[in-house]
Amino acid sequence: MSDITLSAGVRANLLSLQNTADMMASTQNRLATGKAVNSALDNPSNFFTSKGLNARAGELNNLMDSIGNATKVLEAADNGIKAITDLIESAQSTVKQAQSANSDAAGTNIQSDSNIDTTGTTGATTKARVESQTLTALGMTGVGNGGAADSNLVITSTSENGVTSTFDLDAHFAATGKALNDANGDGTTGDNYTISDLVDDINASGVATASITDDGRLDLKASGNSQLSLTITDQDATDNTTQDGATGTSIAAAFGFAASASEDLSSPADGDYVDAGETAVTWADGAAAGDVDTLTIVNQAGSTDADNSELVSQFNSIMDQIDELARDASFNGINLINGTGNDLTVAFNEYRDDNKSELTIASADLSSSGLSLTDASSLSSDEASLKLDSLSEALTTLRSQASSFGSNLNTVTIREEFTKNMMNTLQTGADQLVLADTNEEGANMLALQTRQSLSTTALSLASQADQAVLSFLR
Structure with missing residues (x-):
């Protein structure tokens, strides 16, 4: 090839075609990859920056x-x-x-530890004999007359929020006109006030629920978590040194509360009283005949768990x-x-x-x-x-x-x-650093194709000039 000599016009057009072909190849590569920078040779700064950003992503x-x-x-x-x-x-x-x-299952309960005295009564069962017993026969005197020496029975219940309700037999007699020998309060006599009447009046008061057990014991209950207390007082006819009446008869003993004062009555573990919570029992014995004896039972609110x-x-x-x-x-x-x-x-x-x-x-x-x-x-x-x-x-x-x-x-x-x-x-x-503008690259490709066509035509014209010289020599 070195021995062949091209005219200046042919050589110029040939170089132009070569440059156009190179640019077309580059443009085609950009269009094919979509990138203007495909290697570090294209743009080192953009290439490596883009590579770092993509690596972090x-x-x-x-x-x-x-x-x-x-x-x-x-x-x-x-x-x-x-x-x-x-x-x-x-x-x-x-x-x-x-x-x-x-x-x-909860309830505060006070129950006598033995049956109520049934002396002089008749009935088929112990419960029936107790219910027919009169308070007079149990030794209660002066109930309802307001005197200081009255025998009396008081029941008090205190609810959880502190509301207190009281059944006071003495006050009940005074308010209703009832008497120990007039159970109906109608002025008649002979219809003596019995344990059954007492139970009915206690239940009607709403203070507690009273009943007589089958074995003849007095049973008092206060629903829920109410505190329940029972106080029985009577005036001694003679000196009464113990609750169980060793020296004299006490109404407390007649109601079946006959535990000895020498026992630990403040403990619920002694079994003398059936109770749901703690029970405190006190016995105040009059010092001499004619003094008042007082039995007080306070059963703190408690519960019987199911x-x-x-x-x-x-x-x-x-x-x-x-x-x-x-x-x-x-x-x-x-x-x-x-x-x-x-x-x-x-x-x-x-x-x-x-x-x-x-x-x-x-x-x-x-x-x-x-x-x-x-x-x-x-x-x-x-x-x-x-x-x-x-x-x-x-x-x-x-x-x-x-x-x-x-x-x-x-x-x-x-x-x-x-x-x-x-x-x-x-x-x-x-x-953004490496992608090509496809619109721009498309336009470039069209321009390069046009340039290639023109360069080809120019090369053909330059060749024709050389051929004209050959024709002249013929």
């Missing part, structure tokens, strides 16, 4: 999996808290059922379910509510030094032990009250932990959205 994209996993872990923990809350509310309902059963074995079983089963649910509230092997030490750390940026951005989500123990909940043994009134307190505290703990997890979930969600937007910004910025 890629690292953030890898973090998105971890952030999404943290979101699901928190959602699983929140689902667990909601379910445990439902279980605790169910446990509260069970305890309240036990309380209701205890309340139905058999709650089935409810206890239900409650303990709920405790087991709380533990099982806490164990099951995991996602991908991570559990935030089944014990401390299972903290979750979420990375939000690609740095691994002091510039790293991350969130550590502390785990919690929301099992029954972590919530300070224990199995029930009887769900008695006292235990039921304690269980309700601990269940309420557990609900407070759950709400607080749910709020904490909710705040963390909100933070993770915000950072997830931020990371998505940041990735988009990085990728868009990287593309």
Whole structure:
């Protein structure tokens, strides 16, 4: 080729065609890849800057999996808290059922430890003989006359909110016109006031419920958690040194309250009185004949607990379910509510030094032990009250932990959205540095094609000039 000599016109047109072909190849590459910068040779600064931005976007994209996993872990923990809350509310309902059963069984009770004196009475049963006994025969005198030396029987009940109701036999006689020898208060005599009349009047008063047991004992009850007291007074005909009438007869003993004053009457453990709560018994003996003796029994409000074995079983089963649910509230092997030490750390940026951005989500123990909940043994009134307190505290703990997890979930969600937007910004910025304008490159291609056509025509014309010289030589 070096031996061949081209004319200046042909050589110029040939170079132009070569340059045009090179530019067309470059333009075609840009159109094919969509990038104006395909290698460091095209634009070193833009190429490496774009590569760095895309690399950071890629690292953030890898973090998105971890952030999404943290979101699901928190959602699983929140689902667990909601379910445990439902279980605790169910446990509260069970305890309240036990309380209701205890309340139905509750009552303050005073019962004489032996039957009422039935001397001089007739009847088929002990109860019938007691009910027909008259208060006069029991030694009560002067009831209703207002005198200081009256025999009297007073029953008082005090409700839980402090409201006091009293049945005073002396005052009742004075108000109704009844008398020991006039049970109806109609002025007739001979229809003596009996134990049966006393029971009816006590029941009508609403202060307490009175009845005579089958074995002839006086039984007084106050419903609910009322305090109940009974006071019996009488004026001694002779000196009466003991309650059981060792020296003289006492009305208290005639009513069946015949325990010796030497016994520990203030203790409910002596078995002398059937009572639901603490019972305090005092016996004040007149120092001499003609003095007033007073028996006072105060039965503090208490409750007789029901058999709650089935409810206890239900409650303990709920405790087991709380533990099982806490164990099951995991996602991908991570559990935030089944014990401390299972903290979750979420990375939000690609740095691994002091510039790293991350969130550590502390785990919690929301099992029954972590919530300070224990199995029930009887769900008695006292235990039921304690269980309700601990269940309420557990609900407070759950709400607080749910709020904490909710705040963390909100933070993770915000950072997830931020990371998505940041990735988009990085990728868009990287593309702006290297992407080609397809409209511009299309126009360039059309211009180059036109230039190529013109250069080809020019080359043909230059060749024709050389051929004209050959024709002249012929």
